[in-house]
Amino acid sequence: MRRTVFFISDQTGITVEALGHSLLTQFDGLDYKPLTLPFVDTVDKASRVAASIDRAAAEDGVRPIVFASLVRDDVRAPLLKCNALVLDYFDAFVAPIEQELASRSSHTLGRAHGIGDSQAYNVRIEATNFAMAADDGHALDHYDRADVILTGVSRSGKTPTCLYMALQYGVFAANYPLTDEDLETASLPAALRSHRGKLYGLTIAPDRLRQIRLERRAHGRYATAQQISFELRAAEVLFKRYGIRCVDTTHSSIEEIASTILNDVGLERRVRL
Numbered sequence: 001m002r003r004t005v006f007f008i009s010d011q012t013g014i015t016v017e018a019l020g021h022s023l024l025t026q027f028d029g030l031d032y033k034p035l036t037l038p039f040v041d042t043v044d045k046a047s048r049v050a051a052s053i054d055r056a057a058a059e060d061g062v063r064p065i066v067f068a069s070l071v072r073d074d075v076r077a078p079l080l081k082c083n084a085l086v087l088d089y090f091d092a093f094v095a096p097i098e099q100e101l102a103s104r105s106s107h108t109l110g111r112a113h114g115i116g117d118s119q120a121y122n123v124r125i126e127a128t129n130f131a132m133a134a135d136d137g138h139a140l141d142h143y144d145r146a147d148v149i150l151t152g153v154s155r156s157g158k159t160p161t162c163l164y165m166a167l168q169y170g171v172f173a174a175n176y177p178l179t180d181e182d183l184e185t186a187s188l189p190a191a192l193r194s195h196r197g198k199l200y201g202l203t204i205a206p207d208r209l210r211q212i213r214l215e216r217r218a219h220g221r222y223a224t225a226q227q228i229s230f231e232l233r234a235a236e237v238l239f240k241r242y243g244i245r246c247v248d249t250t251h252s253s254i255e256e257i258a259s260t261i262l263n264d265v266g267l268e269r270r271v272r273l
Contacts, residue, residue, distance in 0.1 A: 004056040004064040005032045013038035020067035050078040057083040120271040127166035134174035140191045150175040152202035153231040155212045157249040165258045170270030183234035201239045201246030208250045
């Protein structure tokens, strides 16, 4: 049975989506239709959303699951009357915290994803600009500024991981692709030799890498099993020869890869969301 799942927020919906999806992954075989509704910040909007939830319950023949993150009690109230399982994070957690701290929360919108801390926000933007400029072996003269330099074969996950670390944690991450020349000589590229302490390798299973490359460029040797097998074996030899720590990205999300690297290297996050 397919179940409709609503993610409702008075702001962007990023937090409630992440938490809701995290919980739903614990239930194997669940077939659900996700609907994200951000900026539900008035009673009128909440009432219209409540009507949509009730319609979904009638159409599906089973009540929807609603993950909500609504600061104001009056905005939350219409949802609590719906024919649905409503799980609101503020309702569940703020009241116990208020009781523990003997203090009333401010119930202020936009605290989580606003630009309250302009310095931290600027660091994130600066780190993101650095990651884009130092992508794919560019801006080599700026590597002194990098906190970490990811290296590995093409399409192993270097670029999205660098961007995620920059945007989420303010980490200055560069990435350098290993070419056939690098792999054939089993020598560290000259541009990386003075930065060995910052290097971190990404590897991936051959079948998964071939699937990714076929989607990008199906013709030529780029996506052949032979080429991929050579590149991955040679990269592993290079990592071992120079003592470069690495992580297998085959079954890991970008979030997991980034967290593994930061924890393994011991990098301090410049910002915390």
